Amino acid sequence: MDELLKNILDRMEGFVPSDKTELESFKVQFLGKKGEITSLFGKMKDIPAEQRKDFGLHVNKLKEVAQQKIDFYFEKFENELFEEKSKIDFSLPANFSHDGGRHPLSIVTNKIYDIFERIGFSVSYGPEIEDDWHNFSALNFAKEHPARDMQDTFFVEKDPDIALRTHTSSIQVRIMENNKPPIRTICAGRVFRNETVTARSHCIFHQVEGLYIDKKVSFADLKQTLMYFAKEMFGEETKIRLRPSYFPFTEPSAEMDISCDICGGKGCNLCKYSGWVEILGCGMVDPNVLENCGIDSKVYSGFAFGMGIERMTQQLYKTKDIRMFFENDIRFLSQFNSFNA
Ligand code: DAH
Numbered sequence: 001m002d003e004l005l006k007n008i009l010d011r012m013e014g015f016v017p018s019d020k021t022e023l024e025s026f027k028v029q030f031l032g033k034k035g036e037i038t039s040l041f042g043k044m045k046d047i048p049a050e051q052r053k054d055f056g057l058h059v060n061k062l063k064e065v066a067q068q069k070i071d072f073y074f075e076k077f078e079n080e081l082f083e084e085k086s087k088i089d090f091s092l093p094a095n096f097s098h099d100g101g102r103h104p105l106s107i108v109t110n111k112i113y114d115i116f117e118r119i120g121f122s123v124s125y126g127p128e129i130e131d132d133w134h135n136f137s138a139l140n141f142a143k144e145h146p147a148r149d150m151q152d153t154f155f156v157e158k159d160p161d162i163a164l165r166t167h168t169s170s171i172q173v174r175i176m177e178n179n180k181p182p183i184r185t186i187c188a189g190r191v192f193r194n195e196t197v198t199a200r201s202h203c204i205f206h207q208v209e210g211l212y213i214d215k216k217v218s219f220a221d222l223k224q225t226l227m228y229f230a231k232e233m234f235g236e237e238t239k240i241r242l243r244p245s246y247f248p249f250t251e252p253s254a255e256m257d258i259s260c261d262i263c264g265g266k267g268c269n270l271c272k273y274s275g276w277v278e279i280l281g282c283g284m285v286d287p288n289v290l291e292n293c294g295i296d297s298k299v300y301s302g303f304a305f306g307m308g309i310e311r312m313t314q315q316l317y318k319t320k321d322i323r324m325f326f327e328n329d330i331r332f333l334s335q336f337n338s339f340n341a
Helices: 002-013 020-031 036-046 049-086 104-117 169-178 219-234 287-292 309-317 330-339
Strands: 122-124 129-131 159-164 183-192 204-214 240-247 250-259 276-285 301-308
Touching: 002 036, 002 049, 020 036, 020 049, 036 049, 104 122, 104 183, 104 204, 104 219, 104 309, 104 330, 169 183, 169 204, 169 287, 169 301, 204 219, 204 309, 219 240, 219 250, 219 276, 219 301, 219 309, 240 276, 250 301, 276 287, 276 309, 301 309
Parallel strands: 122 183
Antiparallel strands: 129 159, 183 204, 204 301, 240 250, 250 276, 276 301
16 A cells, blocks of 8 residues: 555656646546545545554645645746736737728718707608509509619519619608608618619619608698708708609609709809709608508698708718719728717
8 A cells, every 4th residue: 555655646746737737637637536546535444444544644645745736836827827918018009990980871861860850750661672562552653654664673583563662752651551640750771773883873872751741731841841951961051942843652742952062052063053952852742642551631731852862971071973882991981980970
């Protein structure tokens, strides 16, 4: 037995761990549940009674030696680690990291939401994949209306009933179908048209739609609301003008221009020397549309308007090429960070 104890002691004394992992295996080998020293305690009962006390003392001594070794090296490794860390120079400049910023189109959309929320409009959303009813039929588009033409609309899997929405006006229909007046809401989203991508037009762009339905809503309410919007968006000096236009879902319909904020209306190349910039389409919701959506057109009337966010953003920030909004070039996008709110 003495031989065995001596052998364990020799091996322990000769052991020099080079890192914490080796120290851990040492601990398991000698003091673990099935470790060499631990199992010696199990052998106590086989030792003749008169030697048992002595044996116990020796085994306890071995355990102590092992534990001291573990404690000693544990502290040593901890100290080394601390010294290693202390070598770090905390005065060095930190790695530069880029903070994300809002996309210019989101900045402008949020600004529009904010302006309309202040006068009681809520924000709504609708699906990008639409059926013929919500995108066209309910909005009073005649069956042979050119806007339904394959050239403008992306149909899904050749099903003429399912398409990517061509405007956010489809959301109007869903809101009127599912809510009772008074309705005052604004909704933004992506729209899709089968158009050639150029500096001026894109097959994907964004629109904001506004809808107001209540008793006795008049064209004067529409004009005042849009005037408030234009001044909040482009500045107090901004003038607006409404030109008669045509949309199947509004009657009467109009297009709104704002005075060019580059030349103050005097005429420049941005407004093509007219002094005015076209900004949105609007009108009184056609009674047919109200009826299509389950709203009594004898009791209620309302107005709607729709605008392109890219157009709005280009006007605000004087960007020239619509494609830049979709290229995610950090050199372009980082210029808008200071506008983040
Ligand atoms: N949906 C029209 C378009 O995409 C824009 C528009 C015009 C929306 C008049 C309206 C509106 O709500 O009343 O060109």
